[in-house]
């Protein structure tokens with residue numbers, strides 16, 4: 112295979128790359144959506160042949176795959192013939208930590224149109240998604256767009272797959288008899304944890320429309336018989352009696368006032384001695400560099416929520432009668448906050 116290494120970029124080139132970031136996002140997303148990267152799974156192939164197999168426009172497919180080569184996910188091994196790189200393989204559905212669905216989600220209409228309204232939020236403080244999508248919250252939008260919602264839920268599940276092993280290494284969940292995942296989506300997280308906790312049972316709590324898609328995931332993980340599904344809104348009630356409550360990527364979706372409501376419902380559901388485990392990216396205390404700051408913008412645009420520092424979470428938890436007992440830093444961008452009742 113011919114190899115070409117990426118040249119050192121000048122400041123101008125770096126800035127141009129950032130400014131055209133939406134080109135890269137859409138290029139990858141279309142290559143994935145149209146199954147073109149999957150078409151290269153068995154080895155390098157001609158762009159024109161791939162196009163003919165799928166009924167696509169040959170010259171445009173070749174140019175798209177060449178764009179993908181610039182991004183490092185394909186390699187042009189001879190003129191018009193492309194193979195996948197190791198990076199590209201992570202976008203295949205068959206990859207164990209596939210980010211295929213995440214790549215598609217980030218260019219789906221909810222994200223694409225909401226980000227276009229970033230300026231609206233920055234100038235007015237009003238959520239971008241409300242202007243872009245005309246809904247009170249993005250989950251309401253998903254309820255009315257089942258195909259896009261399915262891609263969002265699969266994308267959440269795929270990001271979870273990459274995270275689960277880190278949590279298992281850092282935290283012993285086998286000591287909890289009943290584990291409730293609040294806003295647990297399709298159950299990928301809960302299911303993967305239960306696989307390593309054969310004596311534990313699970314409760315999957317989410318909106319009714321979302322839980323409808325959970326059976327397939329739980330069955331595939333071999334834990335369906337140990338998981339009870341409970342539908343509802345965490346602004347109204349949370350199932351009581353679990354030994355461990357999980358909140359993964361939930362609080363960052365909501366404002367402080369909404370988080371307080373969710374935490375109060377959870378605190379009320381927790382029996383004495385129960386534990387709450389929150390998985391989020393933590394913002395560093397300013398002025399320290401914060402890798403979570405771009406995700407904070409994504410939350411501002413998509414949900415009206417925000418990423419928070421440990422101190423900000425501490426304050427929210429205190430308000431609900433809970434306190435942080437431990438903070439565990441995982442490899443990568445996520446941290447675990449373990450909390451218990453204050454007294």
Ligand SMILES: C[S@@+](CC[C@H](N)C(=O)[O-])C[C@H]1O[C@@H](n2cnc3c(N)ncnc32)[C@H](O)[C@@H]1O
Pocket residue numbers: 250267268271293294295296297300316317318321343344345346358359360361364
């Ligand atoms: C960002 S996703 C996180 C999903 C999952 N915890 C994960 O980390 O992959 C937010 C989840 O909250 C759920 N959700 C939104 N509003 C809810 C509500 N009012 N009550 C219960 N779940 C809700 C969504 O359906 C979605 O599954």
